């Protein structure tokens with residue numbers, strides 16, 4: 001009975017989809033059934049090139065047998081172990097392996113289940129750190145306009161996406177924002193890091209002057225803002241932010257949920273920009289998207305400040321039932337093996353020039369007002385149509401999907417972030433489908 005039921009087309013009524021226009025989707029569903037390497041296969045048997053690594057997470061490509069086997073082995077050996085006051089070697093091994101690739105000193109690893117949870121965890125660590133050091137007045141958290149830090153109340157509070165803020169008006173108190181770095185007028189079509197805008201980092205000085213440094217715990221930014229349209233920091237910007245944080249005793253958090261694990265051609269964006277924050281949040285590529293998991297990388301300074309007080313005391317009063325889940329940790333270790341064996345954490349650097357040239361080659365097509373690339377990421381910004389922002393890019397998205405390419409759109413910006421196993425032939429195919437879609441859209 002169950003099998004018979006399963007083989008029928010499922011009802012579209014019950015699954016309430018996340019970040020989706022559910023009614024529009026249900027009227028014309030787009031469904032994937034299989035995935036291998038660089039391609040999905042739809043339920044009606046069409047191959048679709050994955051231009052977005054799923055949701056920025058399948059960095060080693062789909063259907064990696066070694067990860068599936070590691071998960072199966074782990075689940076049949078030990079499916080679950082409590083994460084509070086009990087441990088298992090797989091989580092410790094995974095943390096050790098992560099520490100080995102982390103930017104210098106960020107080798108204290110706390111496991112979560114998602115990017116949103118990693119962000120909440122990092123914000124809490126920052127508050128706990130200052131309190132432990134006798135600076136409990138530092139409670140203010142600073143984000144940046146156009147930042148995306150997931151969907152927890154912490155993340156939407158420090159995030160700078162207006163719809164998140166408008167729809168859920170209850171936020172953490174004591175949050176402020178610095179300005180974003182987007183500057184179309186001066187920086188459009190920059191081949192890589194934009195030349196103009198380092199001074200936008202000085203906005204942090206404005207916020208410090210307004211609130212007082214003694215009230216500020218941390219600043220959180222995405223090194224490259226992804227979800228609001230691939231905003232690449234101007235040259236020198238992140239260094240300047242680091243300097244201002246140091247000057248005022250403020251912790252710097254990099255949200256590397258999308259930039260972590262090779263996306264920019266280095267293991268982390270911190271490596272790419274040569275700027276070391278105090279805390280890094282990750283998820284997504286951590287397990288190649290196979291099992292949900294996140295990890296927060298804390299500096300020894302942050303960690304050690306909390307390792308004080310009586311030894312029977314829980315140092316950080318925080319954690320999840322599934323922190324360090326055995327199956328997720330096993331998936332993560334197998335993922336790191338693949339990244340290592342195939343050189344994927346730096347492969348983006350090898351492909352970056354071909355990627356940049358191919359994507360920038362689209363610049364004379366209609367409606368394009370900017371193209372931005374870095375590592376294996378691209379943002380293509382379209383002018384919005386009068387019938388409403390986002391409609392033009394959505395049409396490009398549907399057209400691409402129907403002709404065999406998955407892209408992502410945010411407003412009228414197309415975001416591309418393919419698996420890091422991308423070959424020239426995939427790049428040619430991606431550009432060909434996308435350029436014809438861009439030529440067709442009104």
Ligand SMILES: Cc1ncc(COP(=O)(O)O)c(C=O)c1O
Pocket residue numbers: 113114115116117119148149150151222226227255256257258283284
């Ligand atoms: C920078 C950043 N932070 C946090 C998140 C939230 O991650 P999750 O959806 O796993 O909660 C995302 C998701 O795209 C992200 O891009």
